[in-house]
Amino acid sequence: MSAEGGTEGAILELVGARPMFDESGLTARRYDLRVMPGDCVLIEAREPERASLFADLCSGIVPLADGTARCMGLDWANLGEREACALRGRIGRISSRAPWIDFYGTHLNIMMPQLHHTRRPSTEIEGNALDLCRRFGLPGLPTLPPGRLSDTDLARSACVRAFMGAPSLLLLEDPVTGEPPDLYSTFLREITASRERGTSVVWFSAAPERFRDYRPFASQRFRLMEEGLFSMHDRRGTS
Template sequence: MRDAEAVLQLVSALPFFEAGALPHVPLDLCLGRGDCALVETPDPARATAFADLCSGMTALRGGEVRFMGYDWTTLDGERAAALRGLIGRIHQRGAWIDTLGTHVNIMLPRLHHTRDPEPLVARAATELARQLGLPGLPLARPDRLSEGDLMRAACVRAFLGEPRLLLLETTISPDQAGLAAPLLALLSRALDRGAAAICFTRDGSFWQAQSFPVSHRLSLSDNGLNPVLRV
């Protein structure tokens, strides 16, 4: 059943067999404003494939994926690109362009999808960077940053522009524990203003330790997308 108020809705979404990382069963999910789903999967490629599915980048042989009420398959390229500008994503593999400065990598999606002037985007990005523990917007190329600073830069890029949907493919590693508090604070504020989020993890213990309230706890496996109970 369609939910007109949903931020993201998967209705018996069945990818083509060629989308090999995804389970070959219909997938259902409904996230409203302020909902946060924790999706456990041991396979990083599966997390990336599911994020692609939610972003309208995966062909379906059945069902539908709707974002902000729009079925991705009904949109032309320009409208789909505009909608993707409302999605913030931390990519499993970084998705950095190493020939450009990190600051350009961070701002480029926002500048591409909106008409916001560059100085305004730069100020917003710099403020996010400071909230996440960086001294400012990093100018060095991504391959020159430490793993921790690159993760912080990825968070800046994901949260820039107050996205309506957040897809966080990467879990904070134990050596990045100092990032947990500012990241969860940003996530809480995003949910409070009505965004929805999917946080992927191989092990839910980090989220359990943080006592972060999630509305859905799910497992993504060969059997599909199913609720799990944590005690």
């Protein structure tokens, strides 16, 4: 146990975390979750907006009325802006809110989180993005604005942005729907490879059938509802 009462080694830990409802929009329930390195947590969330708010909570964006939210052992409430930005640079995210800026080309949208949250050289970031684009089925870095890409290429670009920089934590809100098949299979392959390197994954979906191929490999399963976060039966026998 750490000095603050958390478990050492957890990538993400919520302990009695109760958000401020007026500021976040998330139900002011207490949330408890512990995600260790290499874990994959599947969360069924029928309302995408609730999943996004919960991911915000995990990212230290939602202020707490009580309890703690830690990422990589650091309490979000104790971090200054610079430290919080650096920590978010270790998180890859696909958001259902589709935070694309159409004023910029998609390539800048992909690289912007790494340019903003890290000190990696721009040439290294660009090389990382190009490699991931090819792995996810894009011929290169797409320079068109996001609004001019097909839905499939935008989904591929979202995956590229999330996996940039070998993140320690992936927060994925309905990242792929199963089509096209090559994107879905690449996504599962990249998740598995990332987990083998120690990356933790929290995968949200409004349609639990999208977990179908990965459910046996999950560490924990939950359902996120207005009443809170509820554990479901998983391979470890948690219920």
